[in-house]
Amino acid sequence: MSLSLYIDYVILPILAISLLLVFIRLFKGPTIVDRVIALDLLITIGVSIIAAYSISTQQSTFMDVAMILALIAFLSTIAFSFYLEKKDQDD
């Protein structure tokens, strides 16, 4: 069993299941902060999916996208928390 097959049939499906579970929390989330961390986790899992996909296809082009995604995850979480706190202070 080659590495590429193992990643295609084991690693990537488990990552897809994790994405689904996080999506359930993203839609259910009782509060907005739940949704923010669900979004953060989604992007982190996206970075992992890009890593697994790059190993499977032996192409490293997608790594740049992973770098930008990691940046966006951090910035979005910081921006959300900043503005949620501001909104609460104004009320």
Place this chain on the structure above:
Amino acid sequence: MTDLIIAILSTVGVIAILIAAIGILRMPDFYLRLSVTVKAATLGSGLLLFSLAIFFPQVSVTTKAAAIGFFLLLTAPVAAHMIGRTAYLIGTTLWKGTIRDDLKGMYDKESHRLSSSNKDVQAKQAAAGEGPDQAG
């Protein structure tokens, strides 16, 4: 040999990510969800990026993977702390089984600043300080 190492590393990483996903769905409280999610997801992503760095022989790809892993490791705790602080300040409810809340009453409601000592203690000290002055 390298393939085996990569398979083991990526399997451990993907199990950590699956645990994070189950945790964010099953935990009863925002704070518990946060504490499960950030650590496990960072570990999983880091292991997958490490296996990626082992897989590719080029230096450029390895450097890029290391940079992404370092960035994730650096920013995940900061983001988690920020969102946890915001959640506490905007009044996200704690789980009903929570035993103690050390931050209760420590934040100033207006300025959102964390005071080093409890408000009740400060009020008592002020009262004790004022008492002798009035008597004298």
